[in-house]
Amino acid sequence: MKDLTHGSIVRHILAMAPPIMVGMISIMICQLVDLYFVSGLGDAAVAGVAAAGNAGFLVNALMQVLGVGTVALIAHAVGRKDRADANLIFNQAVVLSVLAGVSTLVIGAALSRPYMRSIAADQATVEAGTTYLLWFMPALALEFAMQVLASALRATGIVRPAMVVRALAVAINIALAPVLISGCGTGHALGVAGAGLASSIAVAVGVLMLLAHFLKRERYVAFHPAQWRPRLSQWKRILGVGLPAGGEFVMVFIIMGVGFYVLGVFGPAAQAGFGIGTRLLGLIQMPALAIALAAGPIAGQNFGAGNGARVRETFVKAALIATAVMIVFLVLVQLMPGLLLAGFSQDRETVAVASLFLRIVSLNMVVQGLIFTCSSMFQGLGNTKPVLWTSAVRVITYSLPSIWLSTWPGFRMEHVWYLSLATVALQAVLSVWLLRGEFKKRLTLLPQGRAPEQERPEPAAPLVREPA
Incomplete structure (x- = not known):
């Protein structure tokens, strides 16, 4: 465990951000590897995988x-020096991850084809996307366990093991993808099914490696079977913080779905270019997102420790660093979009759409970095509802006008991307305003010690596994 309540905040951010970034880039690279x-x-396969990836x-x-x-609840417990509560939250989160993974497999198998039919431009894209989703679904199911294990480590200030595991998983995916997709060296080409299978195998290996780390080396939080009995009070705590943040990703899903829907009139090449562009832009924004995510546990531990001044300082420092990073990458995207897109498609129309998308939408990168930072601070404070509200405002102001614009006789795809710039700026203003209010409300009288609603685990469960 790393105590983030003391020492330089900038140093903590800069130490934690690179490993977090490597881990997130690894996830994004897995998707880009499949597209590549x-x-x-052909365009139908690219559009299908891109739409399925949504x-x-x-x-x-x-x-x-x-x-x-x-992350939020374990970080608060670490700040309060309440190791028992940290372990209870961890083990209950593990139980939830197993339930969520199984549900993902069942629901994914049932809804893959109806989902693709709702957004794909033609039948070939439907078939490609459905096939990819069915083979990619095990990877998504296993990601729940990966997420909980990595989040528990991040809450305690430890980020390197998850980074190493993610990097190795990407290496496995890169090695397997050409073999399974094109049959390189085997003579058995699986096509888009091979792309999904390569990702699933890579994530499975990653989960096993993280499990091995927890069993052999992790000491602050550990597996305790006695704490695996479902406790609704603890699930309520986890979901109370997590559900609004999850709602933010649902909003992103809606925005992406609307993008694919309104571009359907331009054919699979437009959808493929949009899919490639969004994933590349997401990859480019990862450094700023990593900085924001590093600020979350720092704010969480200091909030749990009752140090409001360091919580505020964390926001200011993280926002400044994220802004500087976004400016650098904005210049890169504006000057060299073609270089970034090299190799992802041989179709000129697809590349042209992706290039135009990057040039326009990258203009919101600086304000997007501010949104990332605000979102992470809300997580650190343990109240993520404002994140959901600001995301909902963006969905409403983007989705409905986009669909309306698509009915115009002279509709062009860049119309919705210019609209995106305005809606992201609005979301940034609302995020900062709500965060200021949250600081005034929650940092004035910080809770000291143990919150009354928290449940202490049975003392019979050992908290430390003695080394052999």
Whole structure:
């Protein structure tokens, strides 16, 4: 466990952000690897995988419910020096991750084809996306366990093990993807099914490696079977913090779905270009997001310790660093969009759509960094409802006008991207305003010691596994 209630906040952020970034980039690279290696199968395959990957945003929303709740509550417990509560939250989150993973497999198998039919431009895209989703679903199910394990470590200030595991999983995915997709070296090409299978195998190996780390090395939080009995009071605590944050990802899913829907009139090449562009932009924004996520546990531990001044300082420092990083990458995207897109498609129309998308939508990167930072601070404070409200405002102001614009005779795809710039700016203003109010409300009289509604685990469960 790393105590984040003392020492330089900037140093803590800069120490935690790179490993977090590597872990997140690894997740994004897995999706880009799939797009890259299926590009040789045609626009329908690329559009299908890109559209199916959008379903990952919905599953990510559920993952965030567990991840955010786990980080916030364990970080608060660490700040209060309440190790028993940290272990109880961890073990209950593990139980929830198993239930969520099983539910994902069942629901995904039932709804993959109806989902693809609702957004795909043609039948070939429907078939490609459905096939990919069915083979990719085990990876999404296993990600729940990966999310909880990595979140528990991050809450205690430890981020390197998750980074290493993510990097190794990406390496496995990169190695398997060309073999399974095109049959390189085996003669058995699986096509888009191979892309999903490669990701599922890579995530499975990653989960096993993190489990091994917890069993052999982790000491502050650990597996205690006696604490696996479902406790609704603890689930309520985790979900109370996590559900609004998960709702934010649902909003992103809706925005992405609307984007694919309104671009359907332009054909699969437009949808493919949009899918590639959104994933590349997400990858480019990862450094700023990593900085914001590093600020979350720092704010959480200091909030639990009753140090309001350091909570405020964490926000200011993280926002400044994220802004500086976003400006650098904004310049890169504006000057070299073609270089960033090299290799993802051989179709000129697809590349043209992706390039135009990057040039326009990247203009909101600086304010997006501010949104990331505000969101992480709300998580650190243990109240994520404002994040849901600001995201809902963005969905309403973006989705309905986008669908309306698509009915115009002279509708062009860039119309909705310009609209996106305005709605993201509005969300940033609302986020800062609500965070200021949250600071005034929650940092004036910080709780000291143990919150009355928290339940202490049975003393019979050992908190430390003695080394052999």
